[in-house]
Amino acid sequence: MHTVFVRPNLNYITIEDDGSRRKTDNEVLQYKDLVYKENKLNKRVIIQGEPGMGKTTLLSKFVLDWCEAASSESQEYSANFSDLETLKGFKFLFHLSLRDSPETSEVVKMIKTQLIDKMYADEDERKQVYTLLQHILKTENVSSV
Known part of the structure; x- marks a missing residue:
């Protein structure tokens, strides 16, 4: 059984040369739009918005869809983002919260503590798993969301 999920309105924000940010009219409609730019894997994706707009829910849905894509050969499952095939390209997925790690911006430390x-x-x-994590991050395609 799958619960109801309504995709929030997501738009790209461009960072200008002077450091200012400008919201664009380009909507994020698929997972591919989140994790790739011009067919190149984004090394870092930041979901930003007002409290309660659905950021955590969106990323939780991302994790659920990734699990579904990884465990299912059939396309019977219906996702708001229609490109579950994109998620099959990832062997590992780490759901991290910036709110839970305000003292660091290092992804490895966030994975360790969270x-x-x-x-x-x-x-x-813990030491063995941490060593394995470091190996995974060196040898696999990694994108932080």
């Missing part, structure tokens, strides 16, 4: 440290109680296991 995921690894909460999932593994044993310090030796």
Whole structure:
């Protein structure tokens, strides 16, 4: 059973030469629009908006759709973003919250504190998983969302 999800209105924001930001009329309608620009993987994607506009819900839906795309060969599942095939290209997906890591901007540290440290109680296991994470980040295509 799948719950109802309404895709929020997402538009690209361009950063001008002077550092100012300008909202464009270009809408984000598919996952490909989020993670690629001109067929090149974005190394960093920032979802920005007012509180309560659906940023966390959107990213939670992204994770659910990624799980569905990875586990299903059929296209029976209906997603708001119609390109689940895009998500099949990713072996790993880390859902991180900037709100939960205000003291750092390093993705590796966020994964360690938000995921690894909460999932593994044993310090030796944490060290092993952290080492594995570093290997994954060096050898796989990685995009931070």
